[in-house]
Amino acid sequence: MRSMRTDVAIGDVNWSTLKTLIPYLIEFKARMAMALLCLVMAKVAGVGLPFILKYIVDDLDQKSDVGALVALPLGLLLAYGVVRFSNVLFGELRDTLFGRITERAMRRVGLKVFRHLHALDLDFHLNRRTGGLSRDIERGTNGIAFLLRFMVFNIVPTLLEIGLVIGILLWNYQFWYAVIVGVSVICYVAYSVMATEWRTRFVREANMAESQSSTRAIDSLLNYETVKYFTNEDYEAHHYDVELAGWEEARRKNRLSLFALNGGQSFVIAAAMTSAMVLAAVDVTQGVMTLGDFVLINAFMMQIFMPLNFLGFVYREMKGSMANIENMFSLLGVDPKVKDRENAPPLQVRAGEIEFRNVCFHYHPDRAILKGVSFTVPAKQKVAVVGSSGAGKSTLAKMLFRFYDVDDGAVLIDGQDVRSVTQASLRGAIGVVPQDTVLFNTTIFENVRYGRIEATDDDVWEAIRLAHLEAFVQQLPKKEQTLVGERGLKLSGGEKQRVAIARTILKRPPIMVFDEATSSLDSRSERTILQAISEISRQQTSLVIAHRLSTVIDADKIVVLDQGQVVEQGRHDELLQLDGHYAHLWKIQQQKPAGPGLVELPSTSSV
Structure with a gap:
């Protein structure tokens, strides 16, 4: 089993992943400070607007001196315009300054995940869902942008603004206004948290359904020719529609849960604003408050609940974003099975000799692939490995390239265990022509x-x-x-x-591996390419994985595998004289022409 980070929460959103975002916030300290300053200025301007409205209304309500009636409200109106513009301007400056931070974070995290995926072993990529993986990364990076922007510049500032407004109401007006605001805020936040926690599973289900449908579509399109060969378009469409039906149902649940959340939030807001307005209207009729105070109360209530309503949106979207990025961050917790040892040196290729020393390997514990395989590929020589399908030929190439590590034994190049050197230097020294290009x-x-x-x-x-x-x-x-x-x-x-x-x-490279490399070539093309390879690889060590024996008769040595074990070794003529496994295979292939599928990897030049 792969080791996963212990802080990955499966049943709920994993808040500890937020800690990984802190370095991206402090990378641009000066820009961050300027953004925070703009935030403060925008909040100050926002709180000042209701007071200017109060004075404007009170001034207009006074039927006194005509000159004052014209001059003072005009000045207040101009001040109102300046303050409102300042509020918007500082908000836009804040978003513009912080945009660089969020974009750089998306770039940094996206690159980190990309590099990590390339660092994972072949087994992970053989079992991955390409379409779903792509969607997880896309949603995760977008979720990071949302979290960084709104958590830092909206949640905490909104709570501070709510506290500031409650204090102003408590200081200037009767106690009940602060009670109405405080109780409504508590009810709103409590309901939003509980409802959002409840519907997070629907967000996760919708994301999973979307990933599954995307995986199905991409897998089908990548195998377009196979679909056409067997006229299975309707079959593929049916299965894709099944995935889409699951997505549709998940989206329906998500939409209905969102309706319940929004409906409850709207009820709390409507009840609070109505209560405050009724209380303010009573105070105005009793002469306790002016019309300007009534407008101020109304403006403050709107100013409280607009960001509070936005806070509810931010919270539920933040929870959704966390559900989106948890899969992406969990990828970083996947520990590759094949990794460099600490302070591993680079491979030093002197002659290029390869040795498989008692190599044992299995993909699954109940089925051994290689069982004590031992042979040597001398430097500057060509050695072919032949055998029937499933004998373990291509697995040897994977062992050499270190796509997998041996379970027992060792693979050595010039006496150096491939597990003891860096993977980059090892793979840089080996050239591979695979069967499936x-x-x-x-x-x-x-x-x-x-x-x-x-x-x-x-x-x-x-x-x-x-x-x-x-x-x-x-x-x-x-x-x-x-x-x-x-x-x-x-x-x-x-x-x-x-x-x-x-x-x-x-x-x-100093070492070349050919894994059925001419299997798709006609005989004439194969001969010319084999000749060319022979010419350019005379100074290289060559390992040839072959099924068609006629392509490797000139090899310096032929290793015959059967059931994951070496059963014979020698040159072509020597093996025929033994009249064993190799001779039997040779007779079978001579009796009927080998088709393209039997062509084994072109034997590399004799080295």
């Missing part, structure tokens, strides 16, 4: 350059020529700038493998 959705030229990002255009063209890809590229309308489509779907299997071979040629 997946390309990026960019140009052919850039897909080849991916083998060595800093390579010059001339180097890339040289690799294209050596892989016998140049003639194909030149006949395309856009030549090397032709887009290959998502996962390289615009190219045939053989064309994709040539691109993969060119990419590995460009890398020029």
